[in-house]
Amino acid sequence: MNFEYNNTVYCVNCDWLQFSVTLNEADPELQCPFGYRLEILPGNNIFKHRAILWDSVGNRHFTLLWCPYSKLLSSLLMTCQFDNHILYGYAIMQTFHLLQSVVSCEFNSMGRIDICCDFETNPRLMSVIRQLWIGDVYVQRKSEGSAFWHADNSENGRFVHCMSWGSKTSEIKVKLYNKTRELGVDEQGVAVEKQYIVDQWQQSGLKVSNIWRLEFSMVTSGQLKVDDKAITLEDVANTRWLVDSFLSLYEKRFVCRYNDYRRKGHHNDDRPCVFLLLPASSAEIKWKESEAEPKASTEAIALLRKLVSLLDMKMCVVDDEMFQSVGSSILQLCNDKGCRSYFKFFLGASPEDWLQERFQQNGTGYHEETPSLKQNYW
DSSP states (O other): OEEEETTEEEEEEEEEEEEEEEESSSSOOOOOOTTOEEEEEEOOSSEEEEEEEEOTTSOEEEEEEEEESSTTSOTTEEEEEEOHHHHHTTOHHHHHHHHHHHSOEEEEEEEEEEEEEEEEOOHHHHHHHHHHHHTSEEETTOOOEEEEEEEOSSTTSEEEEEEEEOOTTOSEEEEEEEHHHHHTOOTTSOOSSOHHHHHHHHHTTOOGGGEEEEEEEETTGGGEEETTEEOOHHHHHOHHHHHHHHHHHHHHHOOEEEOOSOEETTEEOOOBOOOSOOOOOSOOEEESOOTTSOOOOHHHHHHHHHHHHHTTSHHHHHOHHHHHHHHHHHHHHTTSHHHHHHHHHHHSSOHHHHHHHHHHTOSSSOOOOOOOOSSOOO
């Protein structure tokens, strides 16, 4: 969505969308819609199967992964990633209906959402970008990051073209970079790739020669709430929602200050540094757990994880009574609403349904097994 504020045009979009769905059956037969090409491929180290849907002119629409190796993941879980051109074409809901024609499923939860804002730079903005690079300006509460630069004709002989903030374990990462350079846009406005992004800039009246992007990547967006509501596909497909969410992230996650060396512990007297001149947000983004939702104690969660992992031991797999004993302990622990909520979020089903499905796979006799992976996905 494009909007104008203080005589400046901004382009806000969803640049990455990955989410999960719940299947009606564990290993479904996929259907190829008329006029499309459905490719079935080997999966990765988490899922056994992968599928990609292409249209008749060679555009990829989405990638699917399903049939998890680990029994700690629900067998009905499928992950989906929509292709980039779908997001910029505002075709999220149409593509989800297309997905449902390939396989019967229902939306489960969000995985990763990237929300970005493209803007035309000016001398003031370039000055702030330079100060962020050399450390005269910093982003508040961000202690890790990286920067990439290139040689140029400036005084120092080089200039930055990409900076990021957030560690590998950060739930929300921030990146500021030269989008014109990344897309390889020439003087005629032709990009090496993703021409549809440059077309959007041109339609908005932006000079495409020096467009920068500020991007927020919500890696665990399934655990976030916006205005006390879990994020849905309908939300991400709503351009107004995207703008409000970006503004909220900008206000709270990209607070810039001059490095005046006036920080003492939690007290910060460093001067604020205004980067983008944006309106206030009407949206509030916070973690999914709230006071209205009970939260399990750290000890209870640790015990629950341990009990679930015990079910993979051969003694529990072979001996029905042992399985029932451990399963009963899990159910007793899940009488706590916080543990039950934790269980359902990470395993995709109620403890009763999940244990019943696992029990049907156990016992003596002939069984075809997939070797367990070393990595723990709980």
